[in-house]
Amino acid sequence: MLIRISGKRFPEAFLAVLLFLCCRLHGQSGTQGTVSVTVADATGGVVPAASLELTALDTNITRKAATEGTGAFSFVNLPIGTYRLNVSSPGFSTTRVDTVIVHASQVTPVAVVLQIGSTNDTVNVSAVATPLLDVSSNSLGAVIDLKAIEVLPIVGRDLTSLARLTAGYAGSQDTNGSQIGVWNGQPLTNQGVNIDGVVGAASRGKYNGNVQAAASPRVENIAEMSVQSDQIDLDQGFGRSTMQLSYVTRSGTNAFHGRVYVDTRNSGLFANTYANNAAGVRRAK
Structure with a gap:
């Protein structure tokens, strides 16, 4: 069957594929996570318009943004995995957080404190401490x-x-x-x-x-x-x-990888029964 749209003829199957892709993309919510970034200076004052660069370590996909007037920004709809965050602003040293872990349907808070210096200088933070109380979600x-x-x-x-x-x-x-x-x-x-x-x-x-x-x-x-x-x-x-x-x-990464596995279930590998063990009877061959 063919359908005429705007003077052109498209196979019905093509439209079905488009509908599937739209539903598939919409359905990705729920299996992705969020990184909520707050940026402040050494005195605790917020730093607006700070440049943010979030990079997935497995795929090198990078997202860029800038903090809002409150010194905060949230990266949403992120595939699960480990990320690296770079934060820079004029008059401050660049801060790099090497390990930011994103889980499905979870919010990962990252609080960054910038130090006065040149943006050419880099301050490395190996990991972000997980707060005992998650105030980013009530779920x-x-x-x-x-x-x-x-x-x-x-x-x-x-x-x-x-x-x-x-x-x-x-x-x-x-x-x-x-x-x-x-x-x-x-x-x-x-x-x-x-x-x-x-x-x-x-x-x-x-x-x-x-x-x-x-x-x-x-x-x-x-x-x-x-x-x-x-x-x-x-x-x-x-x-x-x-x-x-x-x-x-599981998803792909920059490096080629794979797994080989086999499911084996054989009665010869079963343990003896509880009753036999209690009575001192050996397991039957």
């Missing part, structure tokens, strides 16, 4: 990073189980032995899940909750998962959830 939740995903034991390779490590979860088993639970007392129908910003709900009607993704992501493909269990941000939940679980898949 409740946690980030489960790659190390936890790779190291923690996961029964049945179900990443959803790691979401139960966050505060506010209370669960039990149903009559079939399946794990069911809620966060902060919210009903099951208020749970949501997305993968790379795309809704991945297992049930369209949301009758039994949506934390379990319809297509379960492989452990090897996930770089990070974040959980917002209450007071979620405006870019979370798609207007249908008060608890949101977001998966972020």
Whole structure:
């Protein structure tokens, strides 16, 4: 089928691709993070119009901006990863923060204090201290990073189980032995899940909750998962959830890299049963 637009004929498939790309780009919110920068001088006074340069270490993609009249600026919609921040202003030495870590659906605050000097001089800050109290967001939740995903034991390779490590979860088993639970007392129908910003709900009607993704992501493909269990941000939940679980898949970098893995499950590798061990009976061959 062909559709005529402005005197030209476009295949319907082409329009479908455009719609998909628009939805895909819109859906990236929720799997990206924010860096909130505040710049001050040694006396504590704000520094407006300070030049900011934020560079992703894995891809060298750079974003530039300037602080506003309050001496602050927020870089939004950032892919997860590690960044480097350069801050400069006339009359001050350039300050470079080597390690700024961005997590999905999280705000990373960076407070920079400029020292009087030449912009040709550089002051290096190896890392930014994480504040004990996050005042940049009122959402409740946690980030489960790659190390936890790779190291923690996961029964049945179900990443959803790691979401139960966050505060506010209370669960039990149903009559079939399946794990069911809620966060902060919210009903099951208020749970949501997305993968790379795309809704991945297992049930369209949301009758039994949506934390379990319809297509379960492989452990090897996930770089990070974040959980917002209450007071979620405006870019979370798609207007249908008060608890949101977001998966972020691995992305490419400047260097060629890859992984090789195999799943092996053989009864010969199983441990002996508890009853046999208690009775001193060796495991059957």
